[in-house]
Amino acid sequence: MTAVPERGPGRIEIRGLTKRFGSFTAVDQLDFTVQPGRITGFLGPNGSGKTTTLRMLLGLIRPTAGTATIDGRSYRDITEPLTVVGSALEATNFHPGRTARDHLRVLAAVAGVPDTRVDEMLELVGIPAAARKRAGGYSMGMRQRLGLAGALLGDPRVIILDEPANGLDPEGIRWLRGFLRHLAGEGRTLLISSHMLSEVEQTVDDVVIIANGRRVAEGTVAELHGEPTAYVRSSRLPALADALHRAGITSEPRDDGLTVRSGDLAHIGDIALAAGVPVHELRADQTHLEELFFNLTESDEHRNRNRSGHEAPPETLPPGELPPPSGAPVSTAAPSQEVDR
Amino acid sequence: MSAAIRSEFRKFFTTRLWWGMAIAVFLSGAAFATIVGLIFTSNALAGQAAGALPRTDADLAKAVYTGGIQIGYLLTLAIGIMMIGSEYRHKTITSTFLATPRRGRVMGAKVVTLLGIGAFYGVISLVGSVLAGAIILTLRGHSAFGDASIWRTLALSLLVLGLWALIGLGAGILIPNQVAALLISIGVAWIVEPILAAVLAIPAWGEHITPYLPSQATSATLGTMSAGINGQPVGQLSWWAGALVLMAYAAVMAGLGTWRTVRADIS
CATH class of the missing domain: 3.30.70.980 (YebC, transcriptional regulation domain)
Incomplete structure (x- = not known):
């Protein structure tokens, strides 16, 4: 149909991307590039606009302004998208009465891949035993793995994962790191969002940090260390x-x-x-990326818009002090207050 | 498009809904054919309300075989609602649109699939109702397949069930909450429409509108009688006009639903 080759290098370009929901600006003039063959961490606190950005990139949300393209084309213009871009957005996107295998078979019908590929993927992400169990009974970790299997089904060049480590236990996170490294080693482009820098710090090559829908930092991990x-x-x-x-x-x-x-x-x-x-x-001094992330996203001008502007968040650390050695900065660790849209 | 249709069929037949529905459709078809058959062939009734009874064997057979159609089309209406409602409820709509980002194509696939599913349940319903109905009719000394128009009615009932599924598809999109959509749609079909028909029977111009109500158009399509509130048969469209009216409802509902889906932000 089109002369443009389906399988480009896998470069993601976000240019002037803006989304307003009524008077609320979820994403504001966002610009960044994801280089082919690298793992890019897309970071920001809950509600900073990460999910909205990814959903605009994937054609699920209509941008108010700006463009988001993969190898120069918007997602909607890709003829067989599952074979070009694989994505896992939420670990809840499964019909509770459908088995893992059948969920993938539904996608396989569109992606044009055989059912044998479905079984391979279940094996690859380590849940072959759950293949014939209904998704309603899955743990969060199994859902994450099933989402990952769905993303990989069409053997895509570009992989986009929204909070893939959410709900994984420490062993699962370690498995995920190795798995993502393996995928990048095959020359794929990975864009991974997270609200916890510590989750992805050891995995990613590049980092894009946003706060309140605006980009506050972009660069390689080494550059950001300063x-x-x-x-x-x-x-x-x-x-x-x-x-x-x-x-x-x-x-x-x-x-x-x-x-x-x-x-x-x-x-x-x-x-x-x-x-x-x-x-x-x-x-x-420990040049802790976590501290940088914290400072960037919690400075006065980037203070989380989802909280009250009148009183300081009660648990915010004094400026310049290191956050706790492990885990998220306290003021962003509020998964139950998920306001990403 | 054919890949999207295959995907829709896989979605439908990979949850428990389909065989639960199949059982319900079969049993309601058989049960209503039995009940209608017994009532319409009973000697006790023949003397009293002769005006409201089918006069020929052909009309009798049609009435018996389509006795369960009202339950049948409510079930396919529910299937249409759930076809899209459960995607929004369980958020599987995200992976559907990721797989096929051209949403018009997704909706087109759903329309084709629902017509197929409607016909599929229609066959199941007819197996139940014709089996039960033909036995009753034969036992009571009536001809079970006396006229070719019976076959037309049977074929059209497959279409009717498919069209009601499309009406459900539209309702499922326009009313975002699946449970609310089910309750409202079934409430409209079973409660609001009969009340409306009763109200429309009062003014003189009302009788020009009543035949265009969905369930009246359904009866007209199937060539079965529908009794007015006073037991007198009401004016009906011809079978093909009834079918066109029903198609128009289906097209408007599915069209509105598609229009809205294509524009919606999926978050």
Whole structure:
């Protein structure tokens, strides 16, 4: 029908994408690119517009303005979409009375793939035993795996997953990481949304962070980590700051010590020794992506619009302080308050 | 399009709904044919209300075989509603539109599938009603297949069931809550329409509108009698006009539903 080849490299381009529901702007002038053959994490707190963006990309929601294309074409214009783009949006999209196998067979009829492929996919995601059980009795983890099987059914070049780690236990998350890496290793393009950076930090190559429907950061994981800093304490801080300054290293006071713009601890220690300044503590700052994510999405201008603007969220940490070492920042960990549309 | 149709058929036959419905359709067809057959052939009734009874064996056979059609078309109406209602309720509409992003094509596939499913249940219903009805008629000394027009009625009842399924499809989209859609549609067909017919019987111009009501058009299509509130037969359209009216209802409802589905945001 069309001269454009069905199987392009798999580049996703979002340009000026905007969606308003009445007076509420869910997605606001969003721009980003997902490079072919890479895993891109699409991050933001609950209600920041991730799901709306993905649904616009997949032709389910009509954008108010802007475009979302896959290899230059909108989803609706792809002739056999399941063989080009595989997606799993929610783990609840199953008829409770239909078995996993039959759910996939319904899709297989459209994708034009044989039933043997259905059984292969169930095997691949590790739920062959559930194939003939009705989906109503599935755990969240099984639903996620079934969704993944559906996304892979047409052997697509591009895979789009919305919160694939939701509801998975730690073992399931580890399995998912390995699985996504495996898919990327086959040269596929992956776009994975999450409201928890820690879930995807070890998996993704690139990161797009949005807050309140606007992009607040985009880049590789390494870029977002930024330049390393160290923390040093001393009984003679001014002298130490002076010595560092003479060595061309900037620093600024923090708590009862200094934040030093360098990751080279040995060099800092040598400078202190040469200046005769006693050092009480010297450590590298954890450049925690989680902290960056938290700062980006919780700064005053990006404060979550879904909460009251009058009082500060009660559990918000003071600025500059590290979030808890594991898990989500407390103020975004509210899955029951899911307001994604 | 044929892939989308195959997918729709797979959807329908992979839940328990279809065989539950099949049993209900078969039993109601057989039961109503039996009841109608026994009543219309009883000697006690013949003297009293002769005007409201079928006069020929052919009319009698049609009335008996389509005795359960009112239940039958309510069931296919419900199937039409659930065809789209359950997709919204269980959010499977998302994966449906991801597989076939051209939504008009999805709706077209649903229309074709529902016509097929309506005919499928029509066959099941007729197996029940003709089996039971022919036995009663023969036992009471009437001819079971006396006239060719009986076969036309049987064939048209398949069409009728398919068309009511399409009316349901439209209702299922226009009323987003599946349970509400079922209650409202069945309420309209069983309660509102008879009341409307009764009200329309009062003014003189009412009799020009009544034949165009859906269940009146259904009776006209099947060539069966429908009694007015006073027991007198009301004016009816010819069978093909009745069929056209019913098709118009189906087209309007399915068309409105499609128009709305194509535009809706699926979130």
